[in-house]
Amino acid sequence: AQSVTQLDSHVSVSEGTPVLLRCNYSSSYSPSLFWYVQHPNKGLQLLLKYTSAATLVKGINGFEAEFKKSETSFHLTKPSAHMSDAAEYFCVVIAGGTSYGKLTFGQGTILTVHP
Amino acid sequence: GAGVSQSPSNKVTEKGKDVELRCDPISGHTALYWYRQSLGQGLEFLIYFQGNSAPDKSGLPSDRFSAERTGGSVSTLTIQRTQQEDSAVYLCASSVASGGAYEQYFGPGTRLTVT
Numbered sequence: 001a002q003s004v005t006q007l008d009s010h011v012s013v014s015e016g017t018p019v020l021l022r023c024n025y026s027s028s029y030s031p032s033l034f035w036y037v038q039h040p041n042k043g044l045q046l047l048l049k050y051t052s053a054a055t056l057v058k059g060i061n062g063f064e065a066e067f068k069k070s071e072t073s074f075h076l077t078k079p080s081a082h083m084s085d086a087a088e089y090f091c092v093v094i095a096g097g098t099s100y101g102k103l104t105f106g107q108g109t110i111l112t113v114h115p
Numbered sequence: 116g117a118g119v120s121q122s123p124s125n126k127v128t129e130k131g132k133d134v135e136l137r138c139d140p141i142s143g144h145t146a147l148y149w150y151r152q153s154l155g156q157g158l159e160f161l162i163y164f165q166g167n168s169a170p171d172k173s174g175l176p177s178d179r180f181s182a183e184r185t186g187g188s189v190s191t192l193t194i195q196r197t198q199q200e201d202s203a204v205y206l207c208a209s210s211v212a213s214g215g216a217y218e219q220y221f222g223p224g225t226r227l228t229v230t
Contacts (some may be wrong), residue, residue, distance in 0.1 A: 032216070044221040045208065051216050090158065094214070101146055101213035102171065105158035 002027040004091045008105035014114045019063075019078040022110045023091030026072065033074045034092040034103070035065055044090070050074065061085070086113045117141065119222035121207050127228045128197055136192040136225045140209030147190050148210075148219060149182055153203035161205075164190065165213045197229045 007022040025031055035047040048059025055067040061084075065076045074091060091106040120139045128134050140147050149161040161172040164184045175181070178195075184190040192200055204226050208219040 009156065032214075043223045044208075046218050049218070101165070101210065101217070101219070102160045102163055102174070103148070103150070103208075103219065105150075106162070107157045 002029075002031060002093045002104050004033075004093045004104060004106040006089075006091050006109050008013050008109050009107065010110045010112065012112040012114065013018065013081045015083055016080050019076070019081045019085065019111065021076040021089050021091075021111065023074045023106060024072050025091070025093050027093055032063075032094040033061065033067060034094075035063070035074075035076050036090045036092055036105075037087050038090065038108075039087045047076070047089075058077060081111075081113045083115065086111055116140070119207055119209050121205075121222040121225050123225060124223065125226045125228075127230060129195055130199060130229055133193065133195045133226065134197055136194075136205050136227070138190045138192070138207030138209075138222060140188065140190070142188075142206070142219055144209035144211055144220075146210045146213040146217070146219075147184055148208045149190070149192050150206045150208065151203045152206060155206070156203075158206075161192070163213070182230050194227075197227075201228045202227055202229045 003026045005024045015021045033050045036044045037047050038044050047063050050057045050067045058064045063078045067074050088108045088110050090108050092103045117179045146167045147164045152158045152193040162182045163171040179195045182192045206224045207222045209215040210219045
């Protein structure tokens with residue numbers, strides 16, 4: 001079985017400061033990991049994904065995440081927050097080794113960006 | 116091109132009534148997924164169709180829930196004898212194929228309110 005734990009339910013930053021959203025995963029197989037973003041009243045959008053290639057993954061809007069197997073972590077970072085980054089972020093896992101596509105979501109982290 | 120569409124966008128129903136939620140996936144996508152997003156449970160997997168294979172129904176919360184996918188395209192999620200705990204946003208996603216390598220594209224969701 002696989003699961004993800006997002007360590008913070010809420011993160012608040014000032015515009016222009018770094019963003020760190022933390023995620024730990026558990027998987028019996030080599031996982032595929034994703035970060036999705038959901039803006040208010042909008043659908044889920046894929047930010048980035050890790051599928052056993054490079055451990056540092058770059059996504060859209062300046063976000064990136066690093067897969068650390070030894071720490072079972074996949075934290076999302078951005079050097080400088082923008083107001084438009086305010087949204088809810090989900091860390092997501094699929095168990096690897098099969099063609100199975102079911103996504104398992106973390107509980108979400110709400111990011112607030114202050115001017 | 117057109118994304119995943121869902122209808123209706125909002126549905127209010129009385130407890131005990133049946134409801135049908137529709138999903139139109141992206142043309143050519145062989146995999147289709149249903150998820151539910153609720154305040155208490157977060158985002159959870161319901162059911163998954165891949166091509167002509169038998170669907171994975173492991174996430175359906177009770178036998179009041181069922182889904183079908185006709186002609187490998189449009190899918191309908193049916194909830195019989197609705198209960199207040201069924202109130203949630205029901206999300207549909209599709210992908211080119213199943214598995215972690217393939218991005219799932221999400222629709223805008225159907226907000227179901229059971230009164």
